[in-house]
Amino acid sequence: MSLPPNFLDELRTRVSLSQVVGRKVVWDARKSNQGKGDMWAPCPFHQEKSASFHVDDRKGFYYCFGCHAKGDALSFVRETENVGFMEAVEILAREAGMPMPARDPVAAQRQDRRSELISVIEEAVKHYRLMLRSGQGAAARDYLAGRKLSPEAQDRWEIGFAPDTRQGLFQALMGKGISADLLVDSGLCIRPDDGGTPYDRFRGRIIFPIRDARGRAISLGGRAMDPNARAKYLNGPETDLFDKGRNLYNHGPARQAAGKGQPLIVAEGYMDTIALSEAGFGATVAPLGTAITEDQLRLMWRISPEPVIALDGDAAGIRAALRVVDLALPLLEAGNGLRFAVLPPGQDPDDLVKAQGPQGFQKVLDAALPMVTLLWRRETEGKVFDSPERRAALDKTLSAAVARIADPTIRKHYDEAIRSLQRELTGFRPKRQWTPRGAKPAPVPMSATRQSMLASSGDVEDLRIAMILSGLAVHASLIVSFESALELMDLRHPDHRVLRSALLRAAHSDQPRRVIAEEAGEALERLMSLTHVRISPPIRNPDDVDLARMCLAEELAKLEAERGVRMEVEEAMEDLTGLADEGLTWRLAQAAEAKNRAGRSRMDQGLDLGEDRAAMSKHLDSLIKGEVWIKKRG
Template identity: 60%
Template structure:
């Protein structure tokens, strides 16, 4: 069975030799460099202890310095699986998702035809280059000079000119004996609607040859010299040689440069790639004027594990980046991702190079963002999340985006990264109380909360009742221990746990770690706490008597019990916090003679106090139900009594000290 060379080339480009060989060998981590596709292992073809078997993933070949075995992915499968050439091709084709062409007795004829088309394209390259040197090319040469291209650059990139006129290239190729059908099949001419001679596809344009990874001319890109032309840039039509969704401009040279350690930079157009390469960024490619396709993305990952997408700094450039994110998410693999470098607004890489030089471009590339941050930016930029409904909508959207990731490990890491970004956006910017130096954890900074300095105000002396801090500390400890025992409930109570003031710095740190690892299993959560707060943090928490006797700690896995405990303890904390806030506000306003409204307000508060106390005594329970529906226990009532006892209503509401 004969296979067209084009099919085998495509199969080799889609196949990672490292993955194929990796199923049969154990890589030597000391000698191998996975980022460069330079891998070493003991040879699978002869017995040895040293790593003399070398795989060059970018070139797609292996070689053993011991037994001299060599070949490509097809040859490796053929030798290791003991199968025929066709069977090896079938195995790799199934893995690459390619359908093997049906047997064609004229396959050799097709191969010969492709060779003929390549020859026609090379003749066209030489014709266009010659035209640029003629008097008719003066305008094009002036334009290229203004764009900063030297004579050496014109030679390197084989830039030419398609002169004005309808049949210049057609007549030239016909004079060379090229058949009409081959000229048309190469995409260099189109049939006339008026029945005359075919006319040239490219006219009055600066011409950029497009070569495949093997260096063969397969197409052209043309830049119009006439500013009124309908198409500023025009690519060859798709032909037997050229599939623009499977091709990259500057593919071969960029692959070589990336193999030497240069970062792979993906720009939008020919001039961007040329300008980047001339400035030293030689591993630069472009997707030929279209949105990057899945095949092109796989080609990029064959060249580099983490290409940098350098897009124009405008709305269209940002839109292209967002579309690429949706394409890339389902295809992500461990070690394979994208970074995005957005040029300054209104500039492309070529503009920035000419305006500020290579250093400015390097600075932009150095600040390239990982894909997860651009995904977050797309879903949050320019939007307000001032209501629970809007926050929930954001959570739902992000969950749907992350679900597209097929790799479970990457999906998990994306979820954690999104949680971290969400934390930064929604974390309350708390302020310290006006006295006492109470600890309030600030937004996350490298795993540590940062204390705020105490205020000099003495007003808080009225707000600190006997036993308050100990009571609050106890409830917080139970809540934290319960959350650690049942992390699957953290999401359900996330906002309420986040609102805990945590006067104790250890509690504040535990709260932050718990919220940032809400999706972890109990064992993983404890490991994260130990890594950030130290192993003594959990020991100190569980040493507390009220934590040790908590049913949720003694009976881990009781989800319903843990849910009830969290709901009750959080409700009590919230009720106390609301009580203290109301009393503090009332005391704050008692700085002079109380008016009628203030007297009424205090009277109502005193009546509520009495009613709560009366319900407690009559019910024989340790807790009473306040009008706001939250549980207030006996200590809350006692605290309120003590504060009200300090107020002398006969002296205009002033405190008695």
């Protein structure tokens, strides 16, 4: 349902974020200031002992400086309770004493129709459960007993049986006053093409109710008793209630179990899900007889950040796992991933639990592989890379796969992991640096200087980083604008890391300078003592915020460009096995041109800042948003 304007704003105003969060955490009395609504606690989203989780009660905003979780009261309820958006709104509205808004007539009519269909399917569930207990259900009971499913477990999962009769369900529910149209619209019955009397969709099958995340029956699934049936498993059709590509079997119970810390397991079918849940793996779901869809994958990530795909160990199961890898690559985000539990050949989760018990499946679960490993195995197993051409083909295939990842941070780490595996495959080892005969080797930095910024080849980058961090410390109001860039910075120097941590914590503090001084006073003092930092425009002009924004944005762009050139050169050195080809020289030329473009700043062009403030502000906004940032890859 849609919410009227200002409803959510009023809800957030009435609800105290510290009270909502306080149900899940223990506040740190030494750091918290309840009078100012400045509260600190260990983060409820990841295991830690320090109080890095900050709640600003006045702004209604929380942020963790460890795992970077952030949001408001609604997002906190959604994440900690594993509920959807509207469910979180209802929970907070009850707490605030606010009635949920009335529905509009069209939406009310649509919802009433859905409620009728749900009631019809619930009646069908009851009917099929009775049929399982009847004389007609003897063979079905024997089959379930052979699958080690006790009568109590059958009741827990509301399993039923549809006898092989043409209109058994139709006549039974018509006798209860349910119309034929509702039976057809719910997907339980089929109307013949000639417009005759509808007949049952499920016949001669064991019935599994399919429920949504809130526990409402939305469809049925059936397993054929006849081994020669055309379809071993049959789901209900697409209806106003049911879209099989957007639902998961056992969604609600699995969400609750995952909220208590169990890993989310994705099995192939109904019986695998039931077997694993009965064995103690309650956070198990199945994709309703279809290949996993993008919507189902997003549903899984809402339940758990790293679901484990447990598919059969045969060739079909491996192919299904690789399809999931291809589906997931463009959707990956920081914190969301997949792992793959590869079962022994010829066994599904149900077989493994019966043969080895829960501990046997737990071993497979503990050995689950990350996505990058499966991707690597697909392109390398059974192949030989004994020539430059074959290795080049492998590089091209893997680069194309990694390029599909939209998130730049994850793409970078995948690229590093793939290159590391390639080096192992080809036996690459860094060459020893050649020294002319009679020349002394280059001196190794002493222990006292190894931590200094000038001891590495990246000293120019480190000097630029020092100016950026110091500039943000002086112009603390700009930290929020550059927060994403700060989080993604690759920092090597300890002072840089200390100051960045302090800046991120100060970003959402009422007293940012105090936070910076307390947590990074000495590191900032050392950086401010550097000549190039003292003479930089943001430091020399502490009152000119616009100038500082421009300088910092341009320095960040130059930093990204310089690192892009360095990484391209490093990769080119690894790729170079003989003469440089046109593609390699083109990449290096593009990287050099990108660096030159970043270096041609508006200040370098001699613009009058006083005459062009508006244009400069627009230019800076685009820089900060990343619209003209230099990419690290050509």
